[in-house]
Amino acid sequence: MSVKDGIVLGKRYEVLSKVGAGGMADVYKGKDRMLNRYVAIKVLKKEYKEDENFVRKFRSEAQAAAGLMHPNIVNVYDVGEDRGLYYMVMELVEGITLKEYIEKKGRLSHKEVISIAIQMCTGLGVAHAADIIHRDIKPQNIIISKDGKVKVTDFGIAKATTSNTVSSNAMGSVHYTSPEQARGGFSDQRSDIYSVGITLFEMVTGQVPFDGDSTVSVAIKHLQEEIMSPSELVPDIPYSLEQIILKCTQKNSERRYRNTDELIQDMKRSLVDPDGDFVAIPPQRNANTVIIRGDELDIIGDAYEDEDDFDEYDSRDFGRDREYDEYDDGEYDGHGYDDDYDDRGYDDDYDRDYDDFDDEFDEYDSRHGSGGVNPRMNKVMKILTAVVIVIILFIVIFTIGKTAGLFKFGPTLKNEKTKDDEVKVPNVVGKTEDEAKKALNEVGLGFKVDERKESKQYEAGTVSEQKTEAGKKVKKNTTVHVVVSSALVGDKIKVPDVSGMSEDDARSRLQQEGFKKIATPQYEYSDSVAEGDVIGTTPAANAEATEDTEIVMRVSKGTEKKTVPNLIGMMDADAQSAILAEGLVVGSVGYEYNDDVPEGQVYAQSVDGGKKVAPGTAVGISVSNGPKPAEKVEVPPVTDTSLENARQLLSSAGLSVGNVSYQYSDSVAAGNVISCSPGVGNSVEEGTSVSLVVSQGPKGSDSGTDPEEPEDPPQTIDPGIFGF
């Protein structure tokens, strides 16, 4: 049976009209006769219903999705089969997709980006909590409804696998696919987080980070190419938002946010402290670009050879990598801000204001009705503007709350104008008096010792306490008050020299020595210490300490990477100076003819613009010599010679064969060339195609009869026995 308007599926859902078609299913507007409401009905396309595995997966995942109910999810009401049609009944959402919205607006404002992303991640988080991985998060699957809600749709089913052969042209986009999905490996909620990161990138910059002319080239880029920093396209992107995007899109899933909650927390914080440095991306383990450890991948791969990814997902031990666990715990517990911030500060107010705003919207709707230019679009725009207003409101509330002591901790709200005058307070606890003074003075802060007293943690002469917290932003020339230890009391331990060790080894060494408090490491660039290795500690090696002393390791992030400038279109000399200006080296410079590029202009570079590379990396360029002067050749004497001969003559002259037509001729022997165009002896450009007219002999001499077409059934021809 095929779907026609007016048919009723499952004796309940009346199909009204087709509203869209996706890769795997057609979507209809319908009516639920039992509950008397409009719904969307998704009907699986026929070619997929023949694939039993696929249908089973479609049903089981749709059923799982049907259990999810949340305002940020397009809810699935029912799944069923009727007369051979597999269908899914869903909430009917009127609105536009995020893709369309981005296309209309080009780029979204940072606050709008975060507002949309928080809602998107909230919906996604609900699914993750139920062990449902979306696997196909992209702006096309995010709907902004008429009433301004952001809803995630197409849970689970989008990536149900089929063994049907499909063309890559027909398949969905791989622009948002995580490296592990491209690799066909294990995917989990962090794969969705990667796709969220790519979606964030697109909202901020208006373009996807990895693009290419084929599915394969895009997939390979996800696997191999480092993502471009969004700030290269949008220089005014807040630092924290950029870091959030970079953390989401790490190649190694272990380095991304572990779940949507962590991501939402950072996004909320980014709203109030856009330039804060609070997004921690763990450094790469190895200096080279190995993405997932091979052995681990193999284990994962083996575990997943059974086709059903879902069931086994649960049993996986996410805590296997102790290092990252500790890192995460340390990071967030250390700040101790989430609870109050989250529960009281944001959610309630945000939601309440959001509702108010919904009412506002209704008013707007009734006033304007359906008149005006593209009213739907206008509405959505207006709504999103209103969302931004709500966020600003929230910031005000937050600030008031903070000053009223509602929040234990919160980053200082910044005033744009004083931005340049502000500096971040460095950590000086554990440093000697001199070191501390120097560290503070370097960033333009003053140093004052308030008192000296005994410390259970820090040796005499080192700072045991700083009155302004590290990481806080303060005006330049502010004095930071500190307490300096006059003597260390308690059982003393010497701080071991762990420099040059890997972070893990250093941590165990410190633990062995008896240190109980090993803080979240600080990650710094270093030219001399390999990425992932320890540069030093505070307090420094050989300092006296006790088991309660907090040891902060400084870990190398590797050499500071340089950004390759985009050189295409620059003049030769400018391009070379641009390379040198970045601290890079000019590689080979090639000069070639190029028809499309004016002489002297760069048309290719050996390393793509925007790529991050080590200082001193050579960047080669190709410079145009202008269009190649066309070589002229003469058409060789091809007449009165066999067609085959003529072909060879033409091809050795650098010409190609154009149309070959046949004519009767009394004077030229059958099979020989009668004439050509352009004619013999003409001077033409190399590569010109020359048409030939070939003789069929005198008229009437054609003795060839068309052989009857042998009708060969596509089966056995010669089942003769032969030996191997």
Add this chain to the structure above:
Amino acid sequence: MKIYAMTDVGRKREVNQDYVYVTDKPIGPFPNLLAVADGMGGHKAGDFASKYTVGVLREELENTPLNKPEEILRNVVSIANDKLIEAASADIKLEGMGTTLVVATVVGNTLYFANVGDSRLYLINEKIRQISKDHSLVEEMVRLGGIKAEEAKNHPDKNIITRAIGVKEGVEADIYEYRLKKGDMILMCTDGLSNMVEDEDMFDIVRGSRDIVEAVQMLIEKANSNGGRDNIGVVMAVPLADEVSV
């Protein structure tokens, strides 16, 4: 040349969208013709696409003005592509259809063939060798070094092909020319065989058969007993002694 071809719906599908065609009689300038095609698209569209494409090839071969086998192959495949696109745009029920194609001929002691998609041509002699290169997302990623061969084996996107007849204008076929040696046997098949039966097992089956009829039947049986998840199309050909170089 001894030729045998067979296609089977498999165990899981209702419709057979694979199509095979062989003849040892001349078609146009070709002394013989071997073809396998794996159609894709909706209910009727997939089997239409594979059959129609081979039909166009036969017709165009009869009328080709060209005489170099590789040029002929390139030309007729390109025409078949245009015609299939045209057919798809003329009938809404056929929209989105396409097909893979391996088409081959043996002229003297030389095998010429064209490939588009992920159907395969193997040569079997002392060992089994896949000569055609798959135009599939996963295989191309392996070739470009994006993923490892082991990762490709059970990749969920194995079914995605990057080239097909009837999907996009200007499709390019890979054209191969190969001098046949004594003992070479030609095996062409759709992914319904190559995804279900390991290359080594194909080799053992062919080697253990009395003749190509038995070999083809056993290959299909093996694909089915391994699950038969897709349609299976198989063509085998063995050149006669005067068709190989010594």
